[in-house]
Every structure is written in structure tokens, then in C-alpha cells.
Amino acid sequence: MDDKKPATVFATQQRVAVMDLGTNTFHLLIAEGSAVDYKEVVHEHDSVKLGEGGINKGIIQPAAYERGITAMQKFRDGINGHGIKHVRAIATSALRNASNGRQFIEDVADKTGIQIELINGEQEAEYIYKGVKLAGGLTDKTSLIMDIGGGSVEFILCNANTILWKQSFEIGAARLMDKFHRNDPITAEAINSLQLYLEEQLTTLIAVASKYPVEALIGSSGAFETFVELIELEKGNSFDLAIKNYDFEFSDLINTTNKLITSSHDERKSMKGIIPIRVDMIVVASLITRFIIEKLGITKVCMSTYSLKEGVLAEMMTT
The missing domain is CATH 3.30.420.40 (ATPase, nucleotide binding domain)
Incomplete structure (x- = not known):
């Protein structure tokens, strides 16, 4: 020994x-x-x-x-x-x-x-999966990981043992904000156009998800950390990023995203819990999240603070 x-x-x-x-x-x-x-x-x-x-x-x-x-x-x-x-x-x-x-x-x-x-979108999705898996938030049931970046959004249908399907879409928050969020607060017309665009862009995801009923949506860091922080601050709690996983109360997430979608730039800027770079992008991030929840009929939503960099780290430390 x-x-x-x-x-x-x-x-x-x-x-x-x-x-x-x-x-x-x-x-x-x-x-x-x-x-x-x-x-x-x-x-x-x-x-x-x-x-x-x-x-x-x-x-x-x-x-x-x-x-x-x-x-x-x-x-x-x-x-x-x-x-x-x-x-x-x-x-x-x-x-x-x-x-x-x-x-x-x-x-x-x-x-x-x-x-x-x-790296390409497929590799990006693979690393995100490894990061979320490292955090311990996956189970034997099918989850859909969603990582909302500025340029792309990665979706990974998976469980704790394997990836069932993965794809990267060039519909990140910076791209969508540039295309659709041109008035503040965002208009009903822009929201409708954005939803039609997502419907068109995400046909493969919607088709695949119908074959693998999704037990939970797992938001990987980014905007989902902001959702958690806003919810916890509203309750008078502090949010510790040292945690690896967080389970949303579904009504809390809906109420928070509603508030963000209907808010003005100045209102969001004054909200404690939103870092400066997310003040505007959090609106389209909220809309993507709501689209997926409603389209796939998901009621269980979680957040993982681990993402791509932790997935790369895991690979580095085991080779």
C-alpha cells in the first residue's frame, strides 16, 4: 500500500x-x-x-x-x-x-x-454533458440539457449513463437579441416572431424529444444562474454559486421569466442579481426557456452550475 x-x-x-x-x-x-x-x-x-x-x-x-x-x-x-x-x-x-x-x-x-x-457544436455539446454529469445532477431518467450561450444554444438529450442525442443551434442570446429585441420592453409582435423562428429552427429537437419523453430540463449555468439568483433574492436568501445543482419551484421560474420578459432595460438594470452583460440578453434567454418548457410540456426544471469548462476540466484531470 x-x-x-x-x-x-x-x-x-x-x-x-x-x-x-x-x-x-x-x-x-x-x-x-x-x-x-x-x-x-x-x-x-x-x-x-x-x-x-x-x-x-x-x-x-x-x-x-x-x-x-x-x-x-x-x-x-x-x-x-x-x-x-x-x-x-x-x-x-x-x-x-x-x-x-x-x-x-x-x-x-x-x-x-x-x-x-x-471546437464544433457537437464537441461543445459533449463537453457540456460531461460538465453537467460531473455535477451529479443526472439520473437514469431522460433529461434535456440546455446551454444558452451568446452565439449558440446546445441541447443534449441524455441520462446519467449516455447521450441519446445532441445538437448545437446558432440561436444564441446575442444573435436573437440582435434579430428580435430592438424595442424595450420587447414587443408582443417581436415575441411572436421569435417564437415562430424558434419553431422553425428547432424542428429536429422537437421531433427527437417526442421519441424520448423528457423528465427534466437542466439549464446549464449562464442565464439559469441569473434565474436562481433573482428567485432566491426575492425570498430574502443569498445564492451561493458553490452549489452544483438547484431544483426550481416551477411557479417561481414562470413568475421570474414573466417579470423579465415584460420589464424595461432600466428595470432590469436595477434588479440585484443580474450581472451587466445579461441585463438585456436575459429577455431572449427567458423566451427560449419558456418556449422549450411549453413546447415539450416540461414541468420539472433544474440548474447546473457546471458546464463546458468543467467538462474540459474533467477530461484533463482523468487523462
């Missing part, structure tokens, strides 16, 4: 860094330990708004481009300060679809030495 101790000590002390480079926010997670029992050393996020002004034009605008480079330089300094050797930077929808996305990746490599991995 004693011969095995050094290897065990080494395994639990490995320190790794994961960067999730999303359309709205760049995340840096530095952790040590093992996949099932890791300790966060650094957890930073930078609201780079990479899709601002160009998300539906397929280009990263100059100001957003510079914000992205600056964030990566800051992350590089943090990683070097902790002496991390095992580093992964994952890029998703915005960089995947931007005409200057490859140039951004090359510039980051030149300026920071960080090699960004550009």
Missing part, C-alpha cells in the same frame, strides 16, 4: 487551467486535485462581448477584437503566475463563425503563446 502513496499524492495535486472563450464572456478556471474532487484556485471571467456589433454579420468588430486580446493577455499572466503547464483554451460559436476568427486565434498565439482549440 505504501508504494502507491506517492502516485496518489501526485494525482491529487495536479494543477490545470481551462479557458472557455464564449461569445459574451471569456472564463478562466485554474483548479487542482482530481476530476471528482477538485479545488478552484482561480475562477475569473471577463465580459469581452466578442459578438457585439457583428454577431449576425460573421465578423468580430475591432473594439471587441481588442477586448478579446486584452483578456487573453490577462489570463496568460494569471496562468504564468501559478506556474501552470497543462492549459487548454476552448473557442466556440463566435470564433467558429467569424470571418476573422482564425486571425484572432493566430494573434492570441503570437501575443500570449496560448493555442486556442476551435
Whole structure:
């Protein structure tokens, strides 16, 4: 038994860094330990708004481009300060679809030495599943994971043992806001147009979900964390992001999304619990959530604070 101790000590002390480079926010997670029992050393996020002004034009605008480079330089300094050797930077929808996305990746490599991995929507969904599974929120029954990003939304039909079906759709909150949320509060006409658009875009999801009755919708971090925080603050409670999973009272979620959908920008801005970058995008995120709940007849909704970066972390710590 004693011969095995050094290897065990080494395994639990490995320190790794994961960067999730999303359309709205760049995340840096530095952790040590093992996949099932890791300790966060650094957890930073930078609201780079990479899709601002160009998300539906397929280009990263100059100001957003510079914000992205600056964030990566800051992350590089943090990683070097902790002496991390095992580093992964994952890029998703915005960089995947931007005409200057490859140039951004090359510039980051030149300026920071960080090699960004550009993954496709299927890989993104796979990592999200691994993250939610790591949080322990899946059961033997079929769940539908929904991850609302700025550029894309991932849907994963799954259980604790396997993925039954997965797909990424380019209908993220930044894209939908740019297309439909042009008046504030959002108009009834815009809501109707958005719902028709979702009906058209999500035909494959609706068809597949009819074959696998969904027991629960699991919202992966992002907007769902905001829903939880608003609900808990309304009850006079604080929301601790250290929790991994949260079960919504269905009426609480409906009331909160109603309030957000009918609110003005100034009203949302004054709501404690909404971070600045979500003040406007939370409206379309609420509408997507409500569309899925109503279309699929779901009444059980949960939230997982784990998502893509935790899925990548799990892979790094078990290889």
C-alpha cells in the first residue's frame, strides 16, 4: 500500500487551467486535485462581448477584437503566475463563425503563446454533458440539457449513463437579441416572431424529444444562474454559486421569466442579481426557456452550475 502513496499524492495535486472563450464572456478556471474532487484556485471571467456589433454579420468588430486580446493577455499572466503547464483554451460559436476568427486565434498565439482549440457544436455539446454529469445532477431518467450561450444554444438529450442525442443551434442570446429585441420592453409582435423562428429552427429537437419523453430540463449555468439568483433574492436568501445543482419551484421560474420578459432595460438594470452583460440578453434567454418548457410540456426544471469548462476540466484531470 505504501508504494502507491506517492502516485496518489501526485494525482491529487495536479494543477490545470481551462479557458472557455464564449461569445459574451471569456472564463478562466485554474483548479487542482482530481476530476471528482477538485479545488478552484482561480475562477475569473471577463465580459469581452466578442459578438457585439457583428454577431449576425460573421465578423468580430475591432473594439471587441481588442477586448478579446486584452483578456487573453490577462489570463496568460494569471496562468504564468501559478506556474501552470497543462492549459487548454476552448473557442466556440463566435470564433467558429467569424470571418476573422482564425486571425484572432493566430494573434492570441503570437501575443500570449496560448493555442486556442476551435471546437464544433457537437464537441461543445459533449463537453457540456460531461460538465453537467460531473455535477451529479443526472439520473437514469431522460433529461434535456440546455446551454444558452451568446452565439449558440446546445441541447443534449441524455441520462446519467449516455447521450441519446445532441445538437448545437446558432440561436444564441446575442444573435436573437440582435434579430428580435430592438424595442424595450420587447414587443408582443417581436415575441411572436421569435417564437415562430424558434419553431422553425428547432424542428429536429422537437421531433427527437417526442421519441424520448423528457423528465427534466437542466439549464446549464449562464442565464439559469441569473434565474436562481433573482428567485432566491426575492425570498430574502443569498445564492451561493458553490452549489452544483438547484431544483426550481416551477411557479417561481414562470413568475421570474414573466417579470423579465415584460420589464424595461432600466428595470432590469436595477434588479440585484443580474450581472451587466445579461441585463438585456436575459429577455431572449427567458423566451427560449419558456418556449422549450411549453413546447415539450416540461414541468420539472433544474440548474447546473457546471458546464463546458468543467467538462474540459474533467477530461484533463482523468487523462
